[in-house]
Amino acid sequence: MTNTTWFSVSGEAELPCPSCGELLRDYLPSADHHPTTCRSCKDSLVVLSLSGNRGIAVSLTKSPVEVQRFFLWSHSTLDELEFVTLLVSLEDMLA
Numbered sequence: 001m002t003n004t005t006w007f008s009v010s011g012e013a014e015l016p017c018p019s020c021g022e023l024l025r026d027y028l029p030s031a032d033h034h035p036t037t038c039r040s041c042k043d044s045l046v047v048l049s050l051s052g053n054r055g056i057a058v059s060l061t062k063s064p065v066e067v068q069r070f071f072l073w074s075h076s077t078l079d080e081l082e083f084v085t086l087l088v089s090l091e092d093m094l095a
């Protein structure tokens with residue numbers, strides 16, 4: 001598990017909120033790049049499923065401004081299928 005102050009990566013069943021550590025049990029699976037809110041600390045998050053039954057949670061209030069701008073750009077530019085294609089392509093390149 002990777003947990004910083006602005007993102008966390010883990011198995012879908014153990015994915016913690018990067019801000020408060022509360023487990024995000026029923027947020028996944030998800031390919032929605034629109035923000036959601038942590039029920040515990042109310043931080044604005046993007047929660048996404050990754051390959052290998054993993055998940056990632058990104059804080060939209062604590063992440064670098066470039067990351068925030070990326071998600072804002074993706075909201076306004078890409079539909080859900082296009083965003084999933086981008087996510088899978090990034091995973092393929094980083095594998």
Ligand SMILES: [Zn+2]
Nearest residue numbers: 017020038041
């Ligand atoms: Zn939280």
